[in-house]
Amino acid sequence: MNIKLMTKYENVPPFPLAAADISEVEELILSQFDEMPHQLKLAAKYILEHPTEVSFCSMRELARRAEVAHSTVMRLVHWLGYDTFGELRSQYRPAEARTVAPPHGTHQQNMDTELDGFIASFSVQAARLVQGYGFPKAFVEASQILASASRVFCLGLSSQYAAAHQFTYALRQIRKPSVLLSDADGIATDTLWDCGPSDALMVIGVAPYARAVVDVVREAARRKVKIVAITDDRLSPLARLATVSILVSLPKHYYFQSMAPLSAAAEILAGLVARRSNAKAGDPIELTLSRFGRGNFHSN
Numbered sequence: 001m002n003i004k005l006m007t008k009y010e011n012v013p014p015f016p017l018a019a020a021d022i023s024e025v026e027e028l029i030l031s032q033f034d035e036m037p038h039q040l041k042l043a044a045k046y047i048l049e050h051p052t053e054v055s056f057c058s059m060r061e062l063a064r065r066a067e068v069a070h071s072t073v074m075r076l077v078h079w080l081g082y083d084t085f086g087e088l089r090s091q092y093r094p095a096e097a098r099t100v101a102p103p104h105g106t107h108q109q110n111m112d113t114e115l116d117g118f119i120a121s122f123s124v125q126a127a128r129l130v131q132g133y134g135f136p137k138a139f140v141e142a143s144q145i146l147a148s149a150s151r152v153f154c155l156g157l158s159s160q161y162a163a164a165h166q167f168t169y170a171l172r173q174i175r176k177p178s179v180l181l182s183d184a185d186g187i188a189t190d191t192l193w194d195c196g197p198s199d200a201l202m203v204i205g206v207a208p209y210a211r212a213v214v215d216v217v218r219e220a221a222r223r224k225v226k227i228v229a230i231t232d233d234r235l236s237p238l239a240r241l242a243t244v245s246i247l248v249s250l251p252k253h254y255y256f257q258s259m260a261p262l263s264a265a266a267e268i269l270a271g272l273v274a275r276r277s278n279a280k281a282g283d284p285i286e287l288t289l290s291r292f293g294r295g296n297f298h299s300n
Contacts, residue, residue: 024091025092026048028081029080032080033235036079040075042072043063043066043076045235046062047066047076048235052092053065059085139246139269142244143273143275145228147276149199150198151199152171152199152201153192153200154168154180154203155205156205159257160259162263163204163262163263165180166270167270171270174273174279189219192223196224197225200225200226203231203242204231205230213238217237217242218241221241228242228243228246229241230245230262230266230269231245232249246269248261248262248265250262
């Protein structure tokens with residue numbers, strides 16, 4: 001499930017695809033991905049990330065875009081059990097042939113309103129949460145796992161640490177037993193020594209995936225801990241080990257690695273856990289003052 005913060009200028013994707021057909025191809029790729037040779041993995045990953053292109057690109061054009069030989073695409077077709085590229089492409093046949101032309105000036109408007117759109121969208125999602133509206137299946141399942149866990153271990157290293165820290169802080173606000181894991185001393189894995197099926201691990205990680213994070217997640221999986229991952233790719237080692245994964249789209253071209261979408265997803269998830277735990281919602285300032293005492297804060 002991809003999280004995408006929409007602005008009012010965005011349109012429905014031009015090729016709505018039949019979900020049942022696409023999921024069949026995706027499941028084939030995901031179930032066999034680990035066994036594929038490196039070049040086939042490149043082609044498979046491109047197809048997963050650009051499903052609409054399969055419906056209108058020739059095999060040679062798709063190979064060019066994926067930066068592999070066209071024979072590699074053909075090998076992938078056979079690997080997945082199809083006789084021809086056309087047979088695989090038929091699974092991605094668009095539900096409707098027409099595209100919707102964006103209104104004049106939409107691109108510039110999107111650029112001008114990107115920040116406002118991001119903030120407005122997050123505010124809308126937060127309001128929906130408090131008002132009891134439904135959320136995507138992955139969020140619901142993840143919140144169920146975390147709310148019912150005896151303890152929640154939280155992990156995120158490097159640039160992802162801030163989001164993990166905020167998530168842990170939010171759970172502690174609702175009196176949910178939570179532990180923020182740190183690998184500063186190489187002891188993150190050791191912290192899991194007494195965890196088990198009644199516990200949960202919430203991990204935040206994006207490419208490039210820190211080996212220390214993957215090691216902790218593998219150890220948690222070995223101990224039957226339920227794992228919720230907020231990550232950027234369904235083929236990431238975190239998503240493949242997780243019980244539930246929430247996929248977040250990150251900027252592909254920027255000056256540094258942006259964590260804003262990860263933080264937004266983590267805060268919405270923490271809010272859903274709070275709602276499921278029957279926590280009280282209200283003015284955040286008043287809630288903070290009541291929990292920690294007014295004497296601990298400066299008053300104007």
